[in-house]
Amino acid sequence: MKRIVESHQEYFFDKENANEYLNNAKNASKARYSNFLSSLKKLDIKGRYLEVGCGPGILTQVVAMQHPKAEIIANDISPEMIKLAQQDLADNLKTRIKYEIGDACDINSIKDFGKFDLIYSTFTLHHWDNAELAIKNLYSMLNNNGLLYIHDLKRVFWLYYVKSESGFFNSIRAAYRPDEIKAILNKTGIKNYKINSIFPFFMQSVLIRK
């Protein structure tokens, strides 16, 4: 089962697509993010956070509430997504969350955000044009002992062949298998990582420690 990437980065540059994503994410947010949030809670990382590919920023606000001392910069390549995230940002979180346009694959667009103790990204890995470059860029922005936490779908055969062209199934076909992630990480030279499978097994997380 070959990787099939049908929706490219530009898909989220469109205002209607960005709004549709916001509405879907709002309805599905509990199931979509629950494993990531509970695992992040246990890790209890202090300091500065960077959220990469934040989309309309729903998760950013939940993370900020769950970690009341964290300062978060959240970036996205799509200006439309950043506009939605800024509009939706609660007043009481404005001192701790900043939304910025930036491309994970272009270090010049993100390096001025500084260094971070935690860099996390949900459901974006399969959208990155060049995953190896993005991971290298993000790794270079970690403080010593910092964590890069990537949470995404996994390309599993029992969903790959379902005859549906919905966003979810297209994303499954575009997602990486764990052996492909390992191959990407080998090319970066990064050694200190763990890939975890997440029940119900079409999701996975990659934890990279500097």
Ligand SMILES: C[S@@+](CC[C@H](N)C(=O)[O-])C[C@H]1O[C@@H](n2cnc3c(N)ncnc32)[C@H](O)[C@@H]1O
């Ligand atoms: C499926 S959405 C996920 C949004 C959010 N992280 C979530 O979990 O709901 C993918 C997002 O990644 C963004 N994206 C894609 N490539 C990117 C890149 N190279 N750098 C930053 N953001 C990117 C898209 O614009 C889009 O908002």
